Amino acid sequence: MPAVIPYEYKYLRAKKRFPHVWCPGCGIGIVMGSIIRSVHAMQWDLDDIVMVSGIGCTSRMPVYVDFNTLHTTHGRSLAFGTGVKMANPSLNVMAVMGDGDALAIGGNHIIHAARRNIDITAIIVNNNNYGMTGGQFSPTTPPGARTATTPYGMIEPGFDVCKLMEGAGATFVARGTVYHVTELDNLLLKAFRKNGFSVVEVLAPCPTNFGRANRQGGPVEMMKLLKDNTINISQLKALKEGQADDKIVRGIFVDRDVPSYDERYRALCVKAKKEAEAEK
């Protein structure tokens, strides 16, 4: 894991907003560090970055980073972000969301943002439950898992976030974890570079709620689970069929070049003016 480098402080509202709200052992801070390093690598001006979020643990992130930051209502970050991006396409817009925020209450918005291919980077921190409200089940809680609202075990199947986003039309889809941080830095960098709707799902532990309810141990044990239960897509090729069926695959699943909504809207304005001129 990269050391905490002084430049990271430049991106934080270090004097104003800390200490943060996240529990000991939470993975969200690692995602924030990774975002900062990737933004630094992009050499974006802080004034040109907009971080949008919804409601939940992950959605508290914008208050700590020194960008233009917009903490919205539950599930709506991509709808707000769509307005920001359309109003000023020169801004670099990213949305940070939890699994419940992005896929339950925000499910409608995320599929349409992907279909529209608006140039926003969506970062979904998936910790398998609603942390802020005390660990209720979310659309990514695995079958059988215990949460505050599934005391007898989860009976609903969960979403595969990456497949969902691929089907909805996202131009870049990837999965990483907070254990594989260097890999995550690279995934985020590629997502930021992508022109179009890009999604990075980041698996993260919630030791306070999900980990405790499912007896997965403390932060260290949960990190080890991320290490042991996942496999990079490149390693998959060396294995025989069925050998990695119990593993969650990391890496880039979709990377395609399609004109973004902004480009198509600009073209529409040109076409509209031509047609109006022809009618005269």
Add this chain to the structure above:
Amino acid sequence: MIVPWGETRLVQGNEAVALGAIAAGIDFFAGYPITPSTEIAEILARYMPLLDKKWIQMEDEIASISALIGARLAGSRSMTATSGPGFSLMQEGLGYACMTEVPLVLVNVMRAGPSTGLPTQTAQGDVMQSRWGTHGDHPAIVLAPANVMECFRLTIRAFNLSEMFRTPVILLPDEVIGHMRERVRFPLRDEVHIEKMPVPDVPVEWYEHYHDSATNVSPMASFGSGYRFHVTGLTHDRQGFPTRKENEVNAKMDRLKHKITRRLDELEDVMMHDLDESSVVIFAYGSVYRSALAAQAILKKRRKKVGVFRPVTLWPFPDKTVKENLDSKDVIVVPELNQGQMIHEVERMTKDSVRVVPLHRVDGYEITPEEIVNAVMEVI
């Protein structure tokens, strides 16, 4: 030229709203189809790309108002249009815009409810929702046009007030007004005043997104302008960061209230006809105001003198003016296309000796002048 400045045209109410928005300098529209407001979105979809302005149909009304707020924070003047069911969905974003003090214009062409109700016949059932629809104490500015010219004029005023007060403004025509066609003489471009919110000129490190000022409204920076700031629906301090400190919370909530209550003169807009000579007054707004004027003319022929009082700005309610002008009357007839909403405000501002008589209609049809005449004849 999209707005026919200086010309006379036969125009529909919704069309006049769309043209008013263009006249006011709309930069961004987001909406979701719903009758009887759809013409507004359709007309803007045709014209806005010609002006390089942004137009988008979102996946629902919640997304529409959310996109509006995002766009305004990035510097674009924004409007949406909807009707009852969509207005209910927009309450979430409306509250967020009130809390974060983001100007926007929301047009709700009222149809009969509750729920899907009578698509798409007229009603005035959203009068209280437009005041109290979103949760928590919040400011509200609501304007109700009664003819097509006013659809144009009040849309511009809605944009102006939203910028002056840094808050959402609701335009509340009923279906009759949205769908009727009238002859409109458009003003010359120079005759129309457009307000623009001041932008900050302080050094970046001094910028407070919610600065204290005499007007209770402070200049607002945009994303990308070099002023970096935080926006949250959590109760926040002057910089915009979440707070639970009693003094900061109270300061915020007081300011939200005072920016309306201490500037009522700029908001009040009423029309009064023959109040001085009449002991009976018809209190009406929107399309019902037209019937009230017609009823007044019929009654005049029968040598019965009645006055007509109309609030154009529904909220904030013109408390003082109602009290001053109606408290001395014998009878006030309040015809409304609902089961009685504004009538409670009239009762609140008049003493017990004033007889306040309701006249309701909720079957989707307009209140006719004859119905008002009959109601007046019963009490006169």
